[in-house]
Amino acid sequence: xxxxxxxxxxxxxxxxxxxxxxxxxxxxxxxxxxxxxxxxxxxxxxxxxxxxxxxxxxxxxxxxxxxxxxxxxxxxxxxxxxxxxxxxxxxxxxxxxxxxxxxxxxxxxxxxxxxxxxxxxxxxxxxxxxxxxxxxxxxxxxxxxxxxxxxxxxxxxxxxxxxxxxxxxxxxxxxxxxxxxxxxxxxxxxxxxxxxxxxxxxxxxxxxxxxxxxxxxxxxxxxxxxxxxxxxxxxxxxxxxxxxxxxxxxxxxxxxxxxxxxxxxxxxxxxxxxxxxxxxxxxxxxxxxxxxxxxxxxxxxxxxxxxxxxxxxxxxxxxxxxxxxxxxxxxxxxxxxxxxxxxxxxxxxxxx
Amino acid sequence: xxxxxxxxxxxxxxxxxxxxxxxxxxxxxxxxxxxxxxxxxxxxxxxxxxxxxxxxxxxxxxxxxxxxxxxxxxxxxxxxxxxxxxxxxxxxxxxxxxxxxxxxxxxxxxxxxxxxxxxxxxxxxxxxxxxxxxxxxxxxxxxxxxxxxxxxxxxxxxxxxxxxxxxxxxxxxxxxxxxxxxxxxxxxxxxxxxxxxxxxxxxxxxxxxxxxxxxxxxxxxxxxxxxxxxxxxxxxxxxxxxxxxxxxxxxxxxxxxxxxxxxxxxxxxxxxxxxxxxxxxxxxxxxxxxxxxx
Numbered sequence: 001x002x003x004x005x006x007x008x009x010x011x012x013x014x015x016x017x018x019x020x021x022x023x024x025x026x027x028x029x030x031x032x033x034x035x036x037x038x039x040x041x042x043x044x045x046x047x048x049x050x051x052x053x054x055x056x057x058x059x060x061x062x063x064x065x066x067x068x069x070x071x072x073x074x075x076x077x078x079x080x081x082x083x084x085x086x087x088x089x090x091x092x093x094x095x096x097x098x099x100x101x102x103x104x105x106x107x108x109x110x111x112x113x114x115x116x117x118x119x120x121x122x123x124x125x126x127x128x129x130x131x132x133x134x135x136x137x138x139x140x141x142x143x144x145x146x147x148x149x150x151x152x153x154x155x156x157x158x159x160x161x162x163x164x165x166x167x168x169x170x171x172x173x174x175x176x177x178x179x180x181x182x183x184x185x186x187x188x189x190x191x192x193x194x195x196x197x198x199x200x201x202x203x204x205x206x207x208x209x210x211x212x213x214x215x216x217x218x219x220x221x222x223x224x225x226x227x228x229x230x231x232x233x234x235x236x237x238x239x240x241x242x243x244x245x246x247x248x249x250x251x252x253x254x255x256x257x258x259x260x261x262x263x264x265x266x267x268x269x270x271x272x273x274x275x276x277x278x279x280x281x282x283x284x285x286x287x288x289x290x291x292x293x294x295x296x297x298x299x300x301x302x303x304x305x306x307x308x309x310x311x312x313x314x315x316x317x318x319x320x321x322x323x324x325x326x327x328x329x330x331x332x333x334x335x336x337x338x339x340x341x342x343x344x345x346x347x348x349x350x351x352x
Numbered sequence: 353x354x355x356x357x358x359x360x361x362x363x364x365x366x367x368x369x370x371x372x373x374x375x376x377x378x379x380x381x382x383x384x385x386x387x388x389x390x391x392x393x394x395x396x397x398x399x400x401x402x403x404x405x406x407x408x409x410x411x412x413x414x415x416x417x418x419x420x421x422x423x424x425x426x427x428x429x430x431x432x433x434x435x436x437x438x439x440x441x442x443x444x445x446x447x448x449x450x451x452x453x454x455x456x457x458x459x460x461x462x463x464x465x466x467x468x469x470x471x472x473x474x475x476x477x478x479x480x481x482x483x484x485x486x487x488x489x490x491x492x493x494x495x496x497x498x499x500x501x502x503x504x505x506x507x508x509x510x511x512x513x514x515x516x517x518x519x520x521x522x523x524x525x526x527x528x529x530x531x532x533x534x535x536x537x538x539x540x541x542x543x544x545x546x547x548x549x550x551x552x553x554x555x556x557x558x559x560x561x562x563x564x565x566x567x568x569x570x571x572x573x574x575x576x577x578x579x580x581x582x583x584x585x586x587x588x589x590x591x592x593x594x595x596x597x598x599x600x601x602x603x604x605x606x607x608x609x610x611x612x613x614x615x616x617x618x619x620x621x622x623x624x625x626x627x628x629x630x631x632x633x634x635x636x637x638x639x640x641x642x643x644x645x646x
Binding site: 065066067068070071074089091092095096163171205208209210211213224225226334336337340341344345347348349350351 | 593
């Protein structure tokens with residue numbers, strides 16, 4: 001009996017110690033900022049200085065697709081403080097209540113942003129600002145320069161590259177093909193217009209080696225020689241060049257583009273720190289490093305003051321206001337389910 | 353010793369009761385509740401920005417209205433059937449060899465069969481990319497040997513590569529239970545069959561095989577269900593037309609934000625799997641009755 005009582009006391013003492021450890025780690029969590037972002041957008045080069053400046057730890061979780069972070073946000077209680085959301089899903093995230101309204105008084109660097117990005121409607125609801133536009137790009141065509149000599153969107157439908165073409169496994173690809181076919185309202189296509197896009201992509205199927213999902217996957221498809229061209233991201237081209245692959249990219253005739261913005265996740269317990277982070281990510285010296293590393297455009301033109309002459313040559317950052325205004329940025333797709341269904345029909349159809 | 357078993361904190365009765373509670377709690381928390389949640393949500397509706405509780409059959413109607421879903425299910429069933437057939441034949445042959453002829457190699461073969469199970473599923477699928485790719489081991493070796501001039505592209509990113517990888521991954525699920533069943537067959541049965549004049553093939557088909565059918569069926573059921581619902585392998589090794597049902601289900605829970613429809617698809621998958629397991633059990637019972645001469 002005495003032994004039993006002693007064992008019970010020891011057991012309870014162990015439980016109490018465990019509980020204290022758990023509570024301690026929860027309290028310690030206040031000094032940790034958890035961010036959900038894309039690989040390449042949260043490099044040590046600019047994350048470590050933020051950690052040192054604020055005496056915090058930034059825990060980075062990388063997503064491979066838009067599906068991943070939307071699923072995490074929709075599940076609720078994700079524990080993340082900030083998230084990077086693409087322009088076509090921003091309205092969904094705001095209206096579904098996945099993200100917090102921002103306090104612009106805590107974001108003095110917001111004034112650094114190009115005016116054509118600072119006022120976009122899809123980052124607002126009523127008079128409240130929810131997102132901070134940070135990165136942008138057109139959707140280029142990445143190609144292997146050893147095999148392909150001329151680059152245009154036609155390349156992705158050229159029969160000589162049978163089973164050597166890849167396409168991004170994302171509904172925005174339907175928008176790219178729709179633009180190529182001359183369709184005007186690419187995010188609100190009619191059934192007839194969607195059918196035209198589907199027919200074109202079915203015609204393309206014998207040329208398709210893979211519909212790729214993540215940056216890592218398409219980079220591997222190029223490095224292993226499986227594919228020679230794809231609709232793509234500048235990051236992919238940049239990464240391939242860094243790996244020594246003979247790769248380059250070109251812009252389609254009427255490019256579609258995207259804007260990725262930082263948001264604060266609903267229920268973040270680190271609101272002030274999250275605002276600090278968003279503000280930090282708008283610093284020209286920080287975005288200068290990010291631009292050079294990723295190849296993406298950034299929303300702060302003053303990065304050129306922090307880069308050597310010629311560093312931005314040939315990049316999207318050389319574009320002028322007229323070009324930026326001409327880009328059709330990805331917007332909300334009201335019938336996303338229908339678009340997804342059409343893409344699944346394309347993927348399920350047998351390649352002849 | 354025996355007196356201790358019937359009393360105290362860890363009496364047999366109490367252990368039995370605690371086990372039953374633990375199993376029931378596990379089944380409730382990790383099986384019944386999640387599936388009930390998915391089942392309920394499958395009747396809900398999605399608006400533009402939100403999911404609304406309702407009781408509507410719209411999601412199920414959509415599954416039957418659009419041919420793409422039956423097409424994807426057919427593709428998944430076909431892939432599962434090929435994998436099951438290949439795993440069954442190869443797994444059975446391997447198990448038979450290990451139980452009958454391997455003798456001192458038995459332990460080594462068992463180890464070779466089980467060691468891959470200790471590595472990640474993802475790794476076991478991914479390794480086939482390295483083997484079958486354009487610049488992979490197989491193409492490089494064949495080109496070095498002068499067998500081919502250009503790399504073969506049909507080895508990877510198609511149904512063949514999915515089936516090959518899944519067969520490799522799931523082979524132990526057939527081979528191990530069949531091996532265990534064959535090991536348990538008394539040698540006297542086989543000897544008696546031979547003494548009564550049955551040739552080896554007749555002994556196999558009338559004595560050995562019927563006694564291993566329940567184990568084979570359990571392996572077949574597991575392999576079919578796992579192959580049918582697999583997501584990783586088609587995502588890694590599938591080509592432009594190898595989308596499977598799990599890939600479609602998962603796409604509804606992401607950017608599409610259509611959890612109700614995704615739930616309806618998941619319930620559809622569950623129904624197919626339950627039907628398969630029930631059918632397999634019936635077959636097993638029939639085989640059992642046939643053996644006992646009922």
